[in-house]
Amino acid sequence: MSDWIEYAERKPESAGAYRWRLPSTGTPGLFVTFVAHMRLRGAGHESVVSPSFDYWDGYRLLLPQGVQWQEVGGVTDVKWHGYGEVAVEGVEPCACPYCEKVPVLKGAKRYSDGTLSHGASPHEYSSWWLECCSWARTPQYKDPHDLVARRDDAIRPATPTTNWIKCSDKLPPIKQKVLVYRLGNKTNDGPFFAMTCGNEHRPWRWLDGDRCDITPTHWHEVPTPPTE
Numbered sequence: 538m539s540d541w542i543e544y545a546e547r548k549p550e551s552a553g554a555y556r557w558r559l560p561s562t563g564t565p566g567l568f569v570t571f572v573a574h575m576r577l578r579g580a581g582h583e584s585v586v587s588p589s590f591d592y593w594d595g596y597r598l599l600l601p602q603g604v605q606w607q608e609v610g611g612v613t614d615v616k617w618h619g620y621g622e623v624a625v626e627g628v629e630p631c632a633c634p635y636c637e638k639v640p641v642l643k644g645a646k647r648y649s650d651g652t653l654s655h656g657a658s659p660h661e662y663s664s665w666w667l668e669c670c671s672w673a674r675t676p677q678y679k680d681p682h683d684l685v686a687r688r689d690d691a692i693r694p695a696t697p698t699t700n701w702i703k704c705s706d707k708l709p710p711i712k713q714k715v716l717v718y719r720l721g722n723k724t725n726d727g728p729f730f731a732m733t734c735g736n737e738h739r740p741w742r743w744l745d746g747d748r749c750d751i752t753p754t755h756w757h758e759v760p761t762p763p764t765e
């Protein structure tokens with residue numbers, strides 16, 4: 538992918554689809570990227586080629602601050618007045634557990650009375666949701682970071698974790714019963730149950746409180762017990 542070009546320094550020379558990057562005005566703090574067209578439009582007495590998310594105030598053609606662009610690089614099915622391939626930097630939803638596709642990030646501008654404007658440019662979006670199969674349309678959120686974090690939490694139980702945590706990275710909360718394992722050069726120990734006691738140098742205890750003479754290298758959360 539090529540580098541971003543400052544629109545204020547150099548504009549695309551011809552009409553057509555381009556990828557845009559600009560700060561969000563609808564959800565301040567985010568950078569939004571999307572595909573939209575440069576198209577010929579009237580601007581006072583003349584016609585100019587300008588991005589579809591421009592704004593004519595009656596005197597001048599205005600664009601949001603900080604617009605950057607690059608070539609789309611390939612074909613796009615984004616319509617002449619549409620917006621496509623909307624993404625928010627730092628927001629990367631994981632694949633849907635039902636259809637195994639990465640869901641599409643959608644958004645709209647929400648007015649103070651709660652109604653949504655679906656024709657707004659993605660940089661104006663103030664309400665966000667994800668769509669893939671009919672099983673997995675999410676509620677709407679003001680910030681897509683929250684949206685993706687909540688969704689990941691919700692779908693995580695569908696994929697059992699088998700991730701052992703290195704004790705050198707992080708210890709479990711004090712007195713939480715966990716499964717531990719010692720990965721050794723010649724022999725391994727475990728897995729067995731243990732807990733930590735908060736002692737900096739010798740943190741591990743057996744479940745009865747006695748000091749554990751094996752130093753685990755890894756630990757794992759105990760699954761929630763069955764209820765039926």
Ligand SMILES: [Zn+2]
Pocket residue numbers: 633634635636637638669670671672673
């Ligand atoms: Zn799905």
